Amino acid sequence: MNIDLTGRTAVVTGSTAGIGRAIAVGLARAGASVVINGRREDRVAATLSELRALFPKGAFIGVVADLATAEGAAELFAQAPDADILVNNVGTGRAKPFFDIGDSEWTDLFELNVMSGIRASRHYVPNMTNRGWGRVVFISSESALAIPKDMIDYAMTKTAQLALARGLAEAVGGTGVTVNSVLPGPTNSEIMSGWMKAAAKEQGITQHEAEQQFIKTMRPTSLLNRFATTEEVANLVIYVCSEQASGTTGTSLRVDGGVVRTIA
Structure with missing residues (x-):
């Protein structure tokens, strides 16, 4: 299968390391122009330098912005106003007993893991629908389905992403825009x-x-x-972002190594 994303612009949030960086590399390899995002200027600059060395003919933009805030989202939109592909990857988690998690910790995690994707989708998707083509991917987790008792707050945000992705897919049905979730395991x-x-x-x-x-x-x-390796997760995301995946929308795709014991 030859995935060619030449002429497409992709925004990958939280893409200076880990799964996000692997997705950015995969999209660039497929020919897409890629917008890199992170909270630290040094890490964004380092990632841009590495990508430009890997793909001398590639087109990259780096945006330093904290997407846990509306102000950070506005900064991203100002520097990267349009996209054909949106990968809502930014997020974090921590192991902590449920009874020790305070109110502000719940809301802070929700702002980063969920509201970042809401704001980005609200901004980028309308132009996708106007053009009749677009790809939106939420990077969720197997923890959205198999809730770990020591990361209930994290799991809550990842389950929320599944609801968000499915609802958005319903909202843009028939427009040529697909919306899916990818669920990595460890x-x-x-x-x-x-x-x-x-x-x-x-x-x-x-x-x-x-x-x-x-x-x-x-x-x-x-x-x-x-x-799993970050590249193994990214491979599925790149496919979901491709033209070949035009019939896949409104679904949750697992790359969890079989952790979730279900056949559907």
Whole structure:
């Protein structure tokens, strides 16, 4: 399958590391012009430099903006006013007991993980529908379906993304714009790798051993029996953004290594 996104502009939120960066690389490889976003100027600049070295003929814009705020979203829209492809990837999570999570922590996480995608979709999708072509992808998580007891706030935001994506797909049905969710499982993203490195150091074991321990104790239903790579997650996202995926919309696509035990 030859995926060609030449002439398309893609906005990938939270794309200076991890899954977001892998998606940006995949979209650029397919020929798309890519807007990189992050909260830190040094990381945005470093990512732009790396991408330009990988793809000398590629077109890239870097936008430093905190998309957990309306002001940050406005800055993104000012510098990148239009897009054919929107990947709502920015987000974070943390392990914390439910009874220790305060009100502000709930709302702060919702602003970043959910409102960022709401604001971006509200801005970019109308022009997509006017043109009769567009792709919107929400990067959710298997935690949206298999709720972890130590990350209930995170899981809530990821489930909210599924509802948002499905509702938006309904709203733009028949316009040529598709809206889907992609649900990664345990992945060697920056955040997860950081957690595993810390766990390995604390226990005096290797990071690989820490990852295997996590799979066995926290995700025992995994069929992959390892963490996915960010590229493996990105591969599915790139397909969903392609012309070939024109018949796929309003759905949730898992790249979770079989963690969620369901056939639908």
